[in-house]
Amino acid sequence: MEGASSEWQKALSALRRKIDDIDQQVVDLLSKRQKQVEHVVNLKKTHNVQVYHPAREEDLISARRQQAAEAGLSPDYIEEIYRIIMRRSRVEQTDQMAAKAVNPGATVLIVGGTGEMGRYFADWFAGAGYAVRVMGSRDWDNAAALCADIDLCMISVTIDRTSEIIANIAPYLPPDCVLTDVTSIKQAPLDAMLAAHSGPVIGLHPLFGPTTSTLDKQIVVATPGRDDAACQWVVDQFSLWGSVIVTSDAAEHDKIMEFVQSLRHFATFTFGQFLAAKNVPLARTLEFSSPIYRLELGMVGRLFAQDAGLYAEIIFATPQRRALLKEYIESVSRNLEMLENGDKDEFEHQFAKIAQWFGPFGEQAMRESSFLIDKLIERF
Amino acid sequence: MEGASSEWQKALSALRRKIDDIDQQVVDLLSKRQKQVEHVVNLKKTHNVQVYHPAREEDLISARRQQAAEAGLSPDYIEEIYRIIMRRSRVEQTDQMAAKAVNPGATVLIVGGTGEMGRYFADWFAGAGYAVRVMGSRDWDNAAALCADIDLCMISVTIDRTSEIIANIAPYLPPDCVLTDVTSIKQAPLDAMLAAHSGPVIGLHPLFGPTTSTLDKQIVVATPGRDDAACQWVVDQFSLWGSVIVTSDAAEHDKIMEFVQSLRHFATFTFGQFLAAKNVPLARTLEFSSPIYRLELGMVGRLFAQDAGLYAEIIFATPQRRALLKEYIESVSRNLEMLENGDKDEFEHQFAKIAQWFGPFGEQAMRESSFLIDKLIERF
Numbered sequence: 084m085e086g087a088s089s090e091w092q093k094a095l096s097a098l099r100r101k102i103d104d105i106d107q108q109v110v111d112l113l114s115k116r117q118k119q120v121e122h123v124v125n126l127k128k129t130h131n132v133q134v135y136h137p138a139r140e141e142d143l144i145s146a147r148r149q150q151a152a153e154a155g156l157s158p159d160y161i162e163e164i165y166r167i168i169m170r171r172s173r174v175e176q177t178d179q180m181a182a183k184a185v186n187p188g189a190t191v192l193i194v195g196g197t198g199e200m201g202r203y204f205a206d207w208f209a210g211a212g213y214a215v216r217v218m219g220s221r222d223w224d225n226a227a228a229l230c231a232d233i234d235l236c237m238i239s240v241t242i243d244r245t246s247e248i249i250a251n252i253a254p255y256l257p258p259d260c261v262l263t264d265v266t267s268i269k270q271a272p273l274d275a276m277l278a279a280h281s282g283p284v285i286g287l288h289p290l291f292g293p294t295t296s297t298l299d300k301q302i303v304v305a306t307p308g309r310d311d312a313a314c315q316w317v318v319d320q321f322s323l324w325g326s327v328i329v330t331s332d333a334a335e336h337d338k339i340m341e342f343v344q345s346l347r348h349f350a351t352f353t354f355g356q357f358l359a360a361k362n363v364p365l366a367r368t369l370e371f372s373s374p375i376y377r378l379e380l381g382m383v384g385r386l387f388a389q390d391a392g393l394y395a396e397i398i399f400a401t402p403q404r405r406a407l408l409k410e411y412i413e414s415v416s417r418n419l420e421m422l423e424n425g426d427k428d429e430f431e432h433q434f435a436k437i438a439q440w441f442g443p444f445g446e447q448a449m450r451e452s453s454f455l456i457d458k459l460i461e462r463f
Numbered sequence: 464m465e466g467a468s469s470e471w472q473k474a475l476s477a478l479r480r481k482i483d484d485i486d487q488q489v490v491d492l493l494s495k496r497q498k499q500v501e502h503v504v505n506l507k508k509t510h511n512v513q514v515y516h517p518a519r520e521e522d523l524i525s526a527r528r529q530q531a532a533e534a535g536l537s538p539d540y541i542e543e544i545y546r547i548i549m550r551r552s553r554v555e556q557t558d559q560m561a562a563k564a565v566n567p568g569a570t571v572l573i574v575g576g577t578g579e580m581g582r583y584f585a586d587w588f589a590g591a592g593y594a595v596r597v598m599g600s601r602d603w604d605n606a607a608a609l610c611a612d613i614d615l616c617m618i619s620v621t622i623d624r625t626s627e628i629i630a631n632i633a634p635y636l637p638p639d640c641v642l643t644d645v646t647s648i649k650q651a652p653l654d655a656m657l658a659a660h661s662g663p664v665i666g667l668h669p670l671f672g673p674t675t676s677t678l679d680k681q682i683v684v685a686t687p688g689r690d691d692a693a694c695q696w697v698v699d700q701f702s703l704w705g706s707v708i709v710t711s712d713a714a715e716h717d718k719i720m721e722f723v724q725s726l727r728h729f730a731t732f733t734f735g736q737f738l739a740a741k742n743v744p745l746a747r748t749l750e751f752s753s754p755i756y757r758l759e760l761g762m763v764g765r766l767f768a769q770d771a772g773l774y775a776e777i778i779f780a781t782p783q784r785r786a787l788l789k790e791y792i793e794s795v796s797r798n799l800e801m802l803e804n805g806d807k808d809e810f811e812h813q814f815a816k817i818a819q820w821f822g823p824f825g826e827q828a829m830r831e832s833s834f835l836i837d838k839l840i841e842r843f
Binding site: 091094095098099101102103105106107108109110111112113114115116117119120122123126127129130139143146147150151154155156157160161163164165167168171290291294301302304329331335336339340342343346347349350351352353354355356357358359360361362363364365366367368370371372373375376377378379380381382383384385387388389391392394395396398399405407408409410411412414415416418419422423425427430431433434435436437438440441444445446447448449451452453 | 471474475478479481482483485486487488489490491492493494495496497499500502503506507509510519523526527530531534535536537540541543544545547548551670671674681682684709711715716719720722723726727729730731732733734735736737738739740741742743744745746747748750751752753755756757758759760761762763764765767768769771772774775776778779785787788789790791792794795796798799802803805807810811813814815816817818820821824825826827828829831832833
């Protein structure tokens, strides 16, 4: 038995060495691939061609899927690997393109540039070769010098101070300077900018935080104010960095954000609040958890790892938001009777109505979240 | 200019051909790799060795990371690709091992085997070579014949009928037959099984649904009842299929599931309910959405793409569950005053307390969900 056992273990070791060999060749090839991608980037940069080329990506994926099928591999498996390879290549290319300025020689002032988000944008603009000035709350004595000859003034302060800061800085701005803000509500800041500044105005809401390492496919909502043509270079700069620009009017933006931000974060807050109040054994529940629960609990935990002040601002930003949240509480409370009566029929009736309202989104959500669950299992 | 342009476009095409060439070689290598993995599986199968070998996987990842660093590639990038490759290899191996029975020659009866979950387990047991019998609600006249000489009786019916079905089937069971159920509550079915059957008893709660294509790393909670040794082969079979077994007593399981299932689904239900009541423009909000919102809304949409009856059962299963949900509604309602007063300080105070309660889980959740957000961006 001993001899037989070591025999097959030798065979296993030999097979593993072969696999290691293959793996080394794969990594070598990926390294060669990256060098070719760098050549492509240099060409594109010289000739000012955009990085993201969806048709080329899809052709490449199709070709690899077909090759996989012919080689007896699962096409989905190969597509999955190639999505990663292509994202890498895109990020690589975008990073290099980020160093390019749409409006070379322009000067950018970030008001609130000492805060996290302000520093973040200061880095991006500086990386693209712009002259960047930063203004903090102690720099008001120096405002005139900081604003002299600037081409863009970006307001990056907390929501509750945005309108006031706009009013205070505007008198110092050159008349043709683009004025923008990056707060998560848009109507009030836009009104303030239009009232205080006679030049080009655009409101921006970047839907990401300062921990985002790449702007690739990140969304920026743009709410036009005045003189779109003069503002265009700012929008184009975000596009060059890889962002997707969604244009909206300020009122629509704010209405949608009541749900996307305020309601959602408040609902998550109340859930975490209850878990804490009941002192749920978090670690043990994770041992019992399907990947989807882990994901959902992660969404709750994630909120509380962030800044309380930021979320207080988002939730309490406007009276409309607070009114909506009160409506939400009332809506939740209306389920009390159904629970007290153990009324399953009523639950199923309501469930069906809501499912109908969600329509095809439900099926789509199943597919997307199933994909993510697979990712989660893969990693943990 | 024309000449120069076609010059560089030729250069671009040449570079793309080189990249395509490299990609073909990568897929070829992955196909060769898969063939070696098949040899490994055959060896392991012959010698009854388990598939999942975490240490080997981590060694392999470390070696590839190091090679990546030496080749000027990001180690994280290569790790990401290799996690997919190894998962594929594991699934491949597990699928083949699934065809193996821990208790060869045993006969399995699935009561409720005409339902979705029942059919699912019937397929797994049949795939592993067991003799599988299926009993539906119209087969009671035939109960004695169906139960003759069986080694495992698995109850897979809805929660509200589980205890009754257990009482009805038990008289037909051979005394040494293992009796188990797969419902999502455990105390009542376990009590019913222990009372009705004098042989081996174990409660199981598989934390996945019948659409799960692989049991790889899927969790099964096991609540021991009687004669663990005699039940072990059933547990081992799930392990062989790739599941992770978590052992718990029934009371602990039920308590935790009040939160993990009932509360969570109810909270999601109330959120979807409010979105529907307010008729939120779903498609437009998605255009405005950061990946994390897409993910969270997906979790809500996902619920409503599933079976209303299943969720009604989960939520209304026990009086304890309904009492907990009432407490939840009360807890949510207690925020009304804070909202009415616009009391940001109170919000931040509570937020900080909850954040402290979440402890290091918050940071961990940030990392995990950031990873998933990247995946989501990659794909859409």
